[in-house]
Amino acid sequence: MATIQALGLTKDYGKGEKLVRALEGVTLTIEQGEFVAIVGRSGSGKTTMLDCMGLLMRPTEGQILLDGTDAGLLTDNQRAEIRSRRIGFIFQEFNLLPTMSAMENILLPLRYSHGDRKAAQRRASALLEEVGLAKRTHHRPMQMSGGEQQRVAIARSLINEPTLVLGDEPMGEVDTDTANTLLGLMRRINAESGVSFVIVTHDLDLAARTDRVIRLRDGHLISDERTSIPRAA
């Protein structure tokens, strides 16, 4: 079953002589439970692709279908509602709020989705345990390493039990060992919960450890291959 589908996605920036086409006619489908890497050089359109899939940006042409719903027909507030309930985000620079503890950062999406707070707190504690930060519950981002901050960000992306987690260079700011650990963590969560992961990366070694690698070049999809890694159950 498809979690998200991109149909003929085209995205232009600027107008007239300054027009830049970041994506052109990209079509792809992410199945439920898949762990997919989007790779490509700088300017290939991979981040634009991720922004369109995350409903952060509207494509110039084409459609995004999320669990069968055409996101293009939704208002900005409806798209925000879907982001809060069905999509988790992990960013390269963690984007944790400096005034909040690890627990409060994880619970932040709840402020906009209005879920059951007590249940979410139990879930946040479980997620902190899962990402190995049970003892860092009340620590602020400044008191944690980059790897630890990204683990908090991963836990935050999962708090509302999304069907899709999108990561924009989630291992871009950490060393290789930490990157491997973080990928292992995401793969484990992917295997255990069945939530689909799509990460943008320039690291081909990391990409090779996902289920499927999609390559973009100059806004075009040039390859979409399954890796030899067995898919999570």
Added chain:
Amino acid sequence: MEILRNLRRRKLRTTLTVTGIVMGIFALTTMGALAEHFNMLLGGGITYYGSSIQIGSDTGGGGFGAGYMSLDTLSQIRRVSGVVEAAPSVQVLAKPGSVSAVNFGVPDYIMNFDPKSFDYSAFKVSLASGRWPTDSSRWEVALGASFASEFNKHVGDSIYLPVRPSDATADFINHRFTVIGIANKTLTAPDSGAFVSLHDAQMLMGESIPQGIRSSVDPYKLISGVVAFGKPGVNLDTLADRITNTVPGVKATKPSDLVSSFKAGGAVFTFMTTAAALLAIIIGGLSVVNTMIMSVTERVREIGLKKAIGAKTRNILGEFLAESTVMGLLGGAVGFLLGLLLTLALNGSDPSGGIFLITPRLTVIALVFAVALGAGAGVIPAMRAAKMDPVTALRAQ
């Protein structure tokens, strides 16, 4: 909680911004307290003078003026058609020679107590303790609330009236009176009064007449003015004109003229309060706008993140507005408290009770104004934050 943490993140900036609001609300509170005091004073005057006709000699007027009238005039005024009652008024300064060049409020005065005048007047004064003097009272006085507190007098105490000035001349005379009553606070003219019988008031008036002519007049046949009351339904302005035209040697002032002059005085204080409010808007408002714009600029990525994880336009708008509102509330509370403390201290150091009045209305106005100022000044920065494109905000450096 997050709001306070965000404000604490930039302590100096928050402190400076809140100080701006504190200054504005402090100015609003002190100026407002001054205005409230005088508006209360003028309000009492409007009620009293709007319901009665003040009549004086056509050569100098009553009250504290130099003109005197014959007591016989009273019966002539009572006979004018439309007059239901006319009461004699004899008034002298309680602290002769003490009226300073800049005087806020009513100077202390001694006046005859006329029960009929109190019955007909729309402005009522009640007693906190004791009783009023009667026509037969001698050397007895009931004091207004400020007068009593200024000289720390209670029922049963003695007081010498008029009060001896520091530069009293050799012929200055005063007498020992017994305090028989203390009036409740009215926050207007009667608070500064000392009320004696007509006989005693005439005696004191006689002694205030220059020594050269004092022996040639009988003070018990003189009054300094008359207060007339109209029958129900009678137009008091018309009646004032009729009294002036019918009774020789008197000038009746139209109540509407007096009320207009009181209202004009009130407008000056309203203007002062409005000016203080404008000051608060300019100082406090601009500093909040500046701080919130800087805050939005610094927190662009945070806004981007919040929008990415599901914050709607109204959520971001609400969060930033709440922050600026809290700054307004903080500044308002501190500014009001400082204003309250200052006015209390100044009132405490003034024996007559002071010239500032913090009313519940002023409290509500100052705090609501501060909150509205914070919220209002936060609108544009908060709109800017709320309308930010999430992708642009997330990628901001």
